[in-house]
Amino acid sequence: MVSGRTIDRRTDVSRARSVRVTAPGKINVSLKVGPPREDGYHGIASVFLAVSLYEEVTATETAGGISVTVNGQGTLNLPAASIPLDSSNLAVRAAELLAEVSPGHSGVHLDITKRVPIAGGMGGGSADAAAALLACDALWGSGFSRDELAKIAVDLGADVPFALVGGTAVGLGVGDLLTPAISKTPLHLVLVTSDYGLSTPEVYRTLDALRLRNGVEPDAQPEIDPAILGAMRAGDxxxxxxxxxxxLQEAALELAPALGDILETGRAAGALAGIVSGSGPTVAFLAQNPAHAAELETLLTHEGLQATSVQGPAHGARITADHAG
Known part of the structure; x- marks a missing residue:
């Protein structure tokens, strides 16, 4: 476990009320990216799939202020020391935003347990923010509905609303315009993480540069292939x-060529398909069933890779404990 760090912890949290929430990481089963918009962002059309790898945030009442600790557990690709502990941390920003509209807010300490790879293209920071929103809402008795929290979440980033709702969804706009999709039959995947991260803005800049160099004109309004939703609905x-x-895969491979070797290793090990997740560098391999996923995880581990089997769709942010001091 990576040791935790803390800032501005103002009271003994051992006697205070606390709420613990889990929220899932995600993969992009399909991600199409349009050209840069005037605001600097890119329009996308994506199918999000929440997977069974969860961040955990425990919100505990304090005498005042907002503080945070970060601990690493399970599959991490960067030290928790690389995570900011000020207002640039998405979970802290989530608590700050909710406090602005919650008359009964108190001080809060957020303890984050990381399980989703850091800077791995799976929305771990967004899951932290979603979990912090739900935990603080319960702690402060703010009384916001899930839809109301999702509207607050939009200001924190495009992936945060999806981490709140989980499941499967089509994301348009910058990913913030969500439409739930039916996907009841579990899909089984094996994730391979790396011991480094990739900057999402840098991956997008690299994509733009590659398109300019290769004379590629992306669709102004990318769309999702309906066949993808049909296959997911059938669990096929x-x-x-x-x-x-x-x-984004081509850009991720440009920045981290070793990902190409990982993709080839997975295919050789029998994966049905492999894809870089979001901006990377996490790679997701599709398996046919749980036994196939377990076999694939073992084979990839024997190849020296950091492999973890997961399934989706997974539930969104959920309260798992609420303890009074």
């Missing part, structure tokens, strides 16, 4: 495998 991994797509 064989039908879904050839449909996996990520416009």
């Amino acid at each position: 991994a064989l039908a879904l495998a050839p449909l996996l797509h990520n416009d």
Whole structure:
């Protein structure tokens, strides 16, 4: 476990009320990216799938202020020491935003247990923010509905609303315009993480540069292939495998060529398909069923890779404990 760090912890939290919330990481089963917009962002069309790798945030009442500790557990690709502990931390920003509209707010300490790879293209920071919103809402008795929290979440980043709702969804705009999609039959995947991260803005800049260099004109309004949603609705991994797509993958491979070797290793080990998740560098391999996923995880681990089997869709942010001091 990576040792935790803290700032501005103002009271003994051992006797205070605390609320613990989990929120999932995600992969982009399909991600199409449009050209840069006037605001600097890119329009996207994506199918988000929440997976069974959860961040955990415990919010505890304090005498005043907002503080945070970060601990690492399970699959991490960067030290927790690399995570900011000020207002640039998404979970802290989430608590600050909610406090602005919650008359009954108190001080709060956020203890984050990281399980989703850091800077790995799986929305771990967004899951922290979603968990912090739900935990603080319960702690302060703010009384916001899930939809109201999702509206607050938009100001924190495009992936935060999805971490609140989980499941499967189509994301348009910059990913913040969500439409739930039916996907009841579990899909099984094996994630391979790296011991480094990739900057999402840098991956997008690299994509733009590659398109300019290669004379590629992206669709101004990218769309989702309906066949992807049909395969996911049926839980048909064989039908879904050839449909996996990520416009950012070429840019991620440009910045981290070793990802190409990982993709090839997974395919050679029998994965139905492999894809870089979001901006990377996490790679997701699709398996046919739980036994196949377990076998694939073992084979990839024997190849010296950091492999973890997961399934999706997973539930969104959820309260798992509420203890009175």
